[in-house]
Amino acid sequence: MTEYAKNLIDEVKAKNPAEPEFHQAVSEVVESLDLVLEQYPEYQHSKILERIVEPERVIMFRIPWTDDQGIVQVNRGFRIEMNSAIGPYKGGLRFHPSVNLGILKFLAFEQVFKNSLTTLPMGGGKGGSDFDPKGKSDNEVMRFCQSFMSELYRHIGPNTDVPAGDIGVGAREIGYLFGQYKRIRNEFTGILTGKSLNWGGSLIRPEATGYGAVYFAAEMLNTRNETLEGKTCLVSGSGNVSQFTTEKVLHFGGKVVTLSDSSGYIYDEEGVNEEKLAYIMDLKNVRRGRIKEYTEKYPNAVYTQIDPSLDYNPLWSHKADCAFPSATQNEINAKDAQNLIDNNVYVVSEGANMPTTQDGVKIFLDKGILYGPGKAANAGGVAVSGLEMSQNSERLPWTREEVDNRLQLIMKSIHTTCVETAEKFGTPGNYVNGSNIGGFLKVADSMLDQGVV
Numbered sequence: 001m002t003e004y005a006k007n008l009i010d011e012v013k014a015k016n017p018a019e020p021e022f023h024q025a026v027s028e029v030v031e032s033l034d035l036v037l038e039q040y041p042e043y044q045h046s047k048i049l050e051r052i053v054e055p056e057r058v059i060m061f062r063i064p065w066t067d068d069q070g071i072v073q074v075n076r077g078f079r080i081e082m083n084s085a086i087g088p089y090k091g092g093l094r095f096h097p098s099v100n101l102g103i104l105k106f107l108a109f110e111q112v113f114k115n116s117l118t119t120l121p122m123g124g125g126k127g128g129s130d131f132d133p134k135g136k137s138d139n140e141v142m143r144f145c146q147s148f149m150s151e152l153y154r155h156i157g158p159n160t161d162v163p164a165g166d167i168g169v170g171a172r173e174i175g176y177l178f179g180q181y182k183r184i185r186n187e188f189t190g191i192l193t194g195k196s197l198n199w200g201g202s203l204i205r206p207e208a209t210g211y212g213a214v215y216f217a218a219e220m221l222n223t224r225n226e227t228l229e230g231k232t233c234l235v236s237g238s239g240n241v242s243q244f245t246t247e248k249v250l251h252f253g254g255k256v257v258t259l260s261d262s263s264g265y266i267y268d269e270e271g272v273n274e275e276k277l278a279y280i281m282d283l284k285n286v287r288r289g290r291i292k293e294y295t296e297k298y299p300n301a302v303y304t305q306i307d308p309s310l311d312y313n314p315l316w317s318h319k320a321d322c323a324f325p326s327a328t329q330n331e332i333n334a335k336d337a338q339n340l341i342d343n344n345v346y347v348v349s350e351g352a353n354m355p356t357t358q359d360g361v362k363i364f365l366d367k368g369i370l371y372g373p374g375k376a377a378n379a380g381g382v383a384v385s386g387l388e389m390s391q392n393s394e395r396l397p398w399t400r401e402e403v404d405n406r407l408q409l410i411m412k413s414i415h416t417t418c419v420e421t422a423e424k425f426g427t428p429g430n431y432v433n434g435s436n437i438g439g440f441l442k443v444a445d446s447m448l449d450q451g452v453v
Contacts, residue, residue, distance in 0.1 A: 004037065004044060005030050012053055019102025021329060024358060025109050026053055032436035035425040046452075048444045055108065057081040059155050060101070063129060065147040067140050077148050079127035079155055079163075082108035085446040088159055089125030090115055090382060090389075092166030095173065099130045103329070107166075110353055111382070113439030114375040117414045120386035125161055127152070133168050134288075145176035153181050158189045158392070164385050165194040167328070170240065170285075171206070190392025193385035197397075202388035204403040205381075209351060210244030211404070212380015212411050213324055213372075217349035218252060219415035220370040220431075229253035232271075232320040234345070236260045236313075237327035238284050238291050241351040241378070245324045246277055258315050260327060261291040265315045268294075268301035312336050319343045326351030334359035341367050350374035365430060376414050376435035383410045 012026050030049065037044050059079040067073055078101065081089045091111040094104070104126045112124030129148060133141050156163060165174050174194045181191050188200075195201035204211070218228055231254040235242050238259045246256045255271035259280065272280070279297055283289045295303040304314055312335040316323065323345050325332055329352065332340070337360035340348065348364060349372040350356065356364070356373075364371040384407055391398055398406075418434030421441075427433045 001031060002034050002037070005034050008049055008053075016102070016105070019105060021106035021354070022102045022109065024330075025106040025354060028358060028361070028432070029109075029113065029436045029440070032433045033440055035427070035433065036437055036440065042448065043444050046448060048447055051447065052083060052112065052440075052443065053109070055080050055082045055105065056084060057155075058101070058105075059127075059152075061151040063131070063144065063147045063151070065140075065144045068137055073144075075129050075131040075144070077127070077129045077151060078104050079152060079161070080104045080108035080125055081155075081161055082124040082126070083112045083443060084123035085443050085450060086116060087121035087123045088157075089161035090122035090164070090385065091124055091126040092128075092164045093169045093173075093177075094126070094128035094166040095131045095133050095168030096128070097130055097132045099128045104128060106329070107353055110375050112443060113436060114379045115382055115386075116439040116442045117376060117417060117435060118379050118383040118386060118410055119413055120383060120410075122382065122386050122389075125163070126166075127163060128166065128169070131168075133173065138172070141173060142176045145173055146180040149177045149180035150184065153184050156181075156191060158191055158389070162190065162385075162389060163192055164382070167239070170194075171196055190389055193388040195388070200388075200392050202384055202391055202403055203398070203400040204407060205384045205388055206240055207244040207247070208384035208407055209241045209378050209381030210246070210326070211248045212383065212407060213241070213245055213326070213349045213351040213377045214248035214252065215380065215408055215411040216372045216377040216415060217322060217324070217347055217370075219412060220347060220349070220372055223419070224370070227252065228322070231255070231322050231347075232257060233322040233324060234258045234316065234318060234320045234340075235324045235326055235351075236265070236315055236331060236355075237325075237352070238280060239326075241326040241381075242324075243277065243281055243284070245326055245351055246272055246280075249324075250274060250277070254322070257318065257320065259291060259294075260315055262306070263290050264292060264303055264305040266291055266294045266301045266303050267315075267318060268298065270300060312339060316340050317343060320345050322347040322349070324349055324351050325355035327355065328352055329354045330357050332356040332360045334363060336360060337363040341369070346370060348372065349377040351378050353378065361432060365432065368429065371431055373432050373435055375439060376418050376431060379414055380407055380411055383407060
């Protein structure tokens with residue numbers, strides 16, 4: 001790493017203490033960009049990187065709401081408007097107890113490059129709250145969402161910032177948020193994506209992140225003249241991304257043998273077929289139950305509870321060909337990465353944001369496996385959000401086939417950008433460098449065009 005890159009990373013750490021996820025995300029991108037800065041000194045001269053690591057705007061606010069017992073609760077809300085060089089801020093809202101400033105800055109930073117890779121005109125942003133929707137009644141969730149939007153509405157707009165869903169923010173929450181925005185502003189605009197089909201949503205949007213991760217894996221396999229047919233796959237998580245990753249793997253003839261939640265994971269050697277997947281969707285989306293219940297319905301499957309004393313996740317220790325980490329950040333550490341390699345996994349396509357630690361990524365790159373980092377592999381979700389924005393602007397819904405075809409073309413384009421960029425900068429097959437540099441160049445050149453702002 002050059003002296004300039006080291007100094008920049010040190011400066012980010014000093015300016016943003018106690019934000020390890022943000023430090024990690026910046027370090028990974030800056031290491032890749034060393035290759036670019038040598039060839040294009042104008043980026044360094046114009047302090048493009050120094051500007052990209054600073055959010056254009058950070059909004060933080062309190063969210064008071066009343067629970068079903070009439071007791072006032074107070075949560076903290078955020079919106080990080082990171083970069084708008086190529087379009088309005090775009091990125092999800094996350095409702096989870098772990099949400100803090102550092103995590104949202106890491107997510108917003110990643111979003112800038114991810115959105116750039118999609119070829120769509122979207123800047124990067126992220127937001128959310130430390131509110132936990134688990135165990136809350138629909139009325140409690142509604143009151144919270146209305147309070148949240150009562151502050152957020154003044155900072156967003158269809159040409160300014162268009163939030164979407166993320167962990168803890170599904171169709172229910174998007175509906176409550178949109179209803180409050182419409183009530184306050186007295187206007188019906190495409191201010192949120194991930195909406196229901198009846199009022200401006202897009203077909204394929206719920207499926208898009210999971211489908212996109214599988215499409216990206218298929219593109220990587222195609223470079224070795226292989227397909228997903230007959231491949232055994234490990235999938236973590238059991239929410240939206242995991243469910244539709246499983247569905248698309250099945251469609252391509254593969255077999256998913258694991259799914260998980262925050263309590264533990266199930267291993268089903270026979271594979272999760274369409275009937276079992278329908279059960280999981282009902283369990284998670286309707287009944288909001290725990291993945292452990294799967295083994296009560298299908299006793300041949302084995303449930304393993306989370307053991308906090310372990311320094312690895314046993315989910316990643318099963319024999320397989322492909323892995324789709326789709327739960328949360330840093331769920332694969334160096335030991336997990338080595339376990340995946342030892343168990344013959346040679347394709348990793350990230351459905352979650354930054355699910356692999358830096359040490360784990362290094363192992364994947366050193367072994368030369370097909371490794372699709374999140375900002376490339378899981379860009380399908382925000383890509384279809386961008387397509388939803390286009391449909392809202394036209395006030396015309398597109399068919400399922402049209403949206404799915406566009407999604408496949410976008411994922412193919414992202415893959416091509418990663419491969420060609422990695423080769424151009426002397427690291428063929430390195431999708432990390434390909435995605436980081438490919439995403440950066442479009443944003444950086446736009447910032448140069450727009451002057452010092």
